[in-house]
Amino acid sequence: MTLPLVTARGIELSLARPATGFAPAPPPLKVLRGIDFHVHRGETVGLVGESGSGKTTLGRCLLRLIEPDAGRITFGGRDITHLPAAELRPLRARMQMIFQDPLSSLNPRKTVRALLMTPLQLHQPGRASEARCKALMAEVGLPAALLDRYPHQLSGGQRQRVGIARALAVEPDFVVADEIVSGLDVSTQAQVLRLLKSLAERLGLSMVFISHDLSVIRHICDRVVVMNAGEVVEEGPCDAVFAAPRDGYTRRLIAAIPLPEPDPGWLDRDEPEKEEGERGMKIEGCTAFVSGANRGVGAAFVEALAARGAAKIYAAARDPARLPAPPARVEVVPVRLDVTDPAQVAAAAEAAGDVTLLINNAGINRQNRIGGDRAAAEAEMATNYFGLIEMARAFAPALRANGGGMINMLSILARVTLPMMGSLCASKAAAYAATQGLRAELAGDGVQVLAVLPGAIDTEMSRDFPPPKMPPAEVANAALDALEAGAWEVYPGEMAEGLRQGLAADPIAVQKDLMKYL
Structure with missing residues (x-):
């Protein structure tokens, strides 16, 4: 044997x-x-x-x-x-280990290329080459374009694949x-x-x-x-x-x-071939329009789209002068846009007639309770709900003609209500319902509609939320990954995914817990 x-x-x-106080150590x-x-x-x-x-x-x-x-x-x-x-x-x-949390196990100061080169230089210096790094990336299903990214610029799934590639770089037995x-x-x-x-x-x-x-x-x-x-x-x-x-x-x-019994071979089966129109949208070569591109997740979307090979990006903000410096590797067109102004929305849609991907990211948070200030509630609804509706209405003809997709940046708050933020949650819930309606209406034209429902993101808008908070780049990349995979919804991060599972099991218990959140 x-x-x-x-x-x-x-x-x-x-x-x-350790000992505690004056008591002897246990x-x-x-x-x-x-x-x-x-x-x-x-x-x-x-x-x-x-x-x-x-x-x-x-x-x-x-x-x-x-x-x-x-x-x-x-x-x-x-x-x-x-x-x-x-x-x-x-x-x-x-003998190698793949760790549970790649964000903490991957050196944040090193690019993916450096992370893969390090074990090769230590154990197989003769094989430490650009070609070997690209081969490892291909082996774990990642494009070579990600070699220049840092861990925080990757989605959770991409980081874990890099962790697998790093472990396999030196061809371990165990x-x-x-x-x-x-x-x-x-x-x-x-x-x-x-x-x-x-x-x-x-x-x-x-x-x-x-x-x-x-x-x-x-x-x-x-x-x-x-x-x-x-x-x-x-x-x-x-x-x-x-x-x-x-x-x-x-x-x-x-x-x-x-334990799921109906499909015991779920990991062994090849992914089924999808009908045309059900495949995920390809980011490389797309023309994207990003609202709220001057900060947070919007700015992260611009960077992520550029890194994935988008051909052109319309970066929209109320004040285009506040847009960050554009990535050098892609054409970025600044656009002045207030999503609550129908005239500006119509002008933006006419100027961006070649768009194939619309990213609705504009949103506001007035920290307003459900029975609080009416003006604050109306402002949230005007931007978070009616603004999304206006953008979808204006850009739908181009998306129908060109083919492509729409990403609606929502929040896990679309499905739960936090104390002191009732009107924000209501506006997000309305936008979530609108997204479901848009998906049904545009599906026949081959337009993919994705709802993104993250937890707290490390941005100014979420400054009063307690941790954990996700980096904007991680949310943007998770959304683009989901779009390319053909998903309808994505819940980036452990908090949002945990809440999604809890809502599926016992929504009342989840809501009771959240009543004590803030």
């Missing part, structure tokens, strides 16, 4: 706990308790358990990022349990993937999982896949190991464990998380 590539026998680890916390574990060559093992069960700690021990207190770890038949750092270094190229899709939008998760599974099969990788999501474990892994309180309570082939779990904890874990 072939020996496993990675084995762990009797692994134990305790972590010291005893060390037992994190791993006599763990036995192995991974064969070409095998994907799922490691599952609730938070605090020790999954990530075990994964780091297997890579010797953490040295255990007791036990033995072997890699390729060699004992690496207490191997000095100098002797471990040559092995690092053969990879630990730690909760790599937990922070991604649902629309992006399947793409990343499908990519990782195909790469593992094609490259013959041995992999430990750590996840809370049992449906993902079931469909991507060969075996599953269930952990509870630092111990392995059950392991076996995925089909056997899920069909007839032996341990009570495993049964409770499976019962607590609904």
Whole structure:
């Protein structure tokens, strides 16, 4: 029988706990308790358990990022349990980790090119080249144009693909993937999982896949190991464990998380060919019109469109003099526009008759409660709802004639109501309903309409919102990714996606929680 590539026998680890006040320090916390574990060559093992069960700690021990207190770890038949750092270094190229949060694990001061070059220069200096970087990008489904971007300029899915490319750059034998899709939008998760599974099969990788999501474990892994309180309570082939779990904890874990049964091969199936008009819009070569382009997400859209190869961008603002310096690589036409002025909207639509993508980004927030100042509420409705309607009405003929799409920048507030911001939420909800109507009306003409519903964004408009706040560039790129994927809606960021899932499960409970938000 072939020996496993990675084995762990009797692994134990305790972590010291700090003292509080004048009390003595509590005893060390037992994190791993006599763990036995192995991974064969070409095998994907799922490691599952609730938070605090020790999954990530075990994964780091297997890579010797953490040295255990007791036990033995072997890699390729060699004992690496207490191997000095100098002797471990040559092995690092053969064992890699894909981290849960690429935004914190990717150096924000390095471009994607530099991030990919670093492991190559350390472990394979002869292969550190531009061609190798482009090949890695192609392998994970990213265009080479992104090599000059920084992590914050990428969407969450793009960042995770860069993390995968960095891990695979040195052609490892063993990879630990730690909760790599937990922070991604649902629309992006399947793409990343499908990519990782195909790469593992094609490259013959041995992999430990750590996840809370049992449906993902079931469909991507060969075996599953269930952990509870630092111990392995059950392991076996995925089909056997899920069909007839032996341990009570495993049964409770499976019962607590609904598993989709109707389509067990969802990750293996090629994406179906879509009918003409259902495909996502291609950004490269498009002519885009961006309202509210002088700040925040609007300015980020201009940069993102330029980076993706847009042919021309109309950048609109109430005062064009306040527009940021345009990207040098694309034609940018400044436009004076107040979306509440029908005459200005009509003039802008006539001037931009070649437009193929309309991005409705203009919006205001008056921090007004539902029974507050009427003038403030009317201003929000005039811009956020009627302004969107006026833009859609004016630009629809060009979009119908030229083909293309429309992105309506809304907010998760379109589906919930926050105290002290009732009139803003009402205007966003009206705009959301209008977007659904526009989608139905324009679908027959092949015009794609996308609703973007992020949480708080790090802009002046959201200055009074508590964190977390998403970078504008991340929201813009997530929206463009969704448009190219043919999506109808996208909820960028963990907060918005979490609220979307909560609203699907129990909207009343979500609203009660949000009543205490501000």
